Amino acid sequence: MKKSVFITLGVIAASTLVANCSTITAPFRDADPRWADFKTWTKVTELEPSTGNPTGFLGGVHQGDEGYRDVYVNDIAKEVLLGGAPYNYPAGSVIVKEQFASKADWEAGRKPGHTISVKATASDELSKDNWVWADSYKGSAGESAFCSGCHSIAAKDDFVFTHGDFLAKEAAKAN
């Protein structure tokens, strides 16, 4: 008698689990097509990944000072990003930061995390409202006070820290 109660409970528990899992995992979602193939884009950190805290503004985000970070840019954003100030990105610009917890993880390509900035609308006035943000490869881009708040430090460079002048400075440091 007792045994069958346990079995029944077990079956209920198992089926609840299955039901929950299927609502979580189905349907499988692909990455947003605006950045799904970012690995084929221009990697602006080709010579040197970003590590440490070059701007002094990193806090604990983007895997912090120990992290190793690569930045990829799509064709729409490339010219502006690799150019010089003043920066104002066209609509459709997408910048992906791929970050690893350590140099060893970076070398092994282990457990990458992704943050993505998307310029949704263009305007002559630089504004955080032109940008949407995603905090993972399969995440969705939307407004984020967390992302735009800190990136506002780079407001005059259209909310992007890693640009031509920044990269030139980093390269000079490395040499």
Ligand code: HEC
């Ligand atoms: C506490 C500040 C801070 C927060 C919060 C933050 N970032 Fe950043 N982010 C930076 C800094 C500083 C860099 C510059 C490069 C570096 O130091 O590696 C950067 C770089 C980037 C880059 C590469 C292009 C660029 O702007 O240099 C992307 C993409 C990015 N962040 C997206 C995001 C997204 C998406 C979020 C929210 C999920 C976010 N960031 C939250 C500070 C921040």
